[in-house]
Amino acid sequence: AQSVSQHNHHVILSEAASLELGCNYSYGGTVNLFWYVQYPGQHLQLLLKYFSGDPLVKGIKGFEAEFIKSKFSFNLRKPSVQWSDTAEYFCAVTPASNFGNEKLTFGTGTRLTIIP
Amino acid sequence: GAVVSQHPSRVICKSGTSVKIECRSLDFQATTMFWYRQFPKQSLMLMATSNEGSKATYEQGVEKDKFLINHASLTLSTLTVTSAHPEDSSFYICSAAGFRYGYTFGSGTRLTVV
Numbered sequence: 001a002q003s004v005s006q007h008n009h010h011v012i013l014s015e016a017a018s019l020e021l022g023c024n025y026s027y028g029g030t031v032n033l034f035w036y037v038q039y040p041g042q043h044l045q046l047l048l049k050y051f052s053g054d055p056l057v058k059g060i061k062g063f064e065a066e067f068i069k070s071k072f073s074f075n076l077r078k079p080s081v082q083w084s085d086t087a088e089y090f091c092a093v094t095p096a097s098n099f100g101n102e103k104l105t106f107g108t109g110t111r112l113t114i115i116p
Numbered sequence: 117g118a119v120v121s122q123h124p125s126r127v128i129c130k131s132g133t134s135v136k137i138e139c140r141s142l143d144f145q146a147t148t149m150f151w152y153r154q155f156p157k158q159s160l161m162l163m164a165t166s167n168e169g170s171k172a173t174y175e176q177g178v179e180k181d182k183f184l185i186n187h188a189s190l191t192l193s194t195l196t197v198t199s200a201h202p203e204d205s206s207f208y209i210c211s212a213a214g215f216r217y218g219y220t221f222g223s224g225t226r227l228t229v230v
Contacts, residue, residue: 043223043224092219094219103162104211108158108159109158111157
């Protein structure tokens with residue numbers, strides 16, 4: 001079974017700082033990877049996803065993530081954060097072989113707090 | 117993009133009563149829907165996988181007789197919390213899987229059992 005680790009539980013940054021949130025997964029086969037964001041009081045929204053192809057994926061709101069297969073990682077990055085990026089960020093993985101029928105496995109989440 | 121509508125967004129019920137939560141995929145067909153539960157400041161925990169026209173597959177530790185799931189059509193899945201108790205109070209989220217859109221989440225239902 002697959003698993004996801006997010007080692008940063010709470011990250012606090014000042015506005016304009018650069019961001020990198022770690023995500024490592026464990027699975028023996030090909031995977032699809034996702035980053036979701038949950039703003040305070042709101043539902044999960046997809047930031048970006050990786051299915052195949054270019055391992056550097058660009059998402060909404062200036063976020064990007066790089067899939068490094070050798071490291072089983074899919075870290076989320078943003079060069080300059082804004083106060084509005086304050087939210088909970090979840091990395092998720094699912095086996096690629098049976099997409100749509102397999103569950104998404106989530107990491108424990110990283111709370112990001114941006115200080116104005 | 118894909119939209120998943122979840123209703124109601126908030127519900128308060130008395131202990132011992134049942135509550136039904138609906139999850140609809142509005143502009144795509146979802147053969148598979150997922151039901152999650154999220155405790156405060158924690159990650160989403162999968163409760164069950166719902167397939168259209170068949171019985172749901174429950175995760176270990178989830179009581180299937182308490183959390184009844186029905187996936188009657190390709191656009192509708194329902195979760196019924198039966199004989200609710202205060203410990204069932206939580207945030208319930210559904211997700212629908214579509215090939216083009218990946219996994220789309222509903223806005224969630226906050227259940228409070230008093």
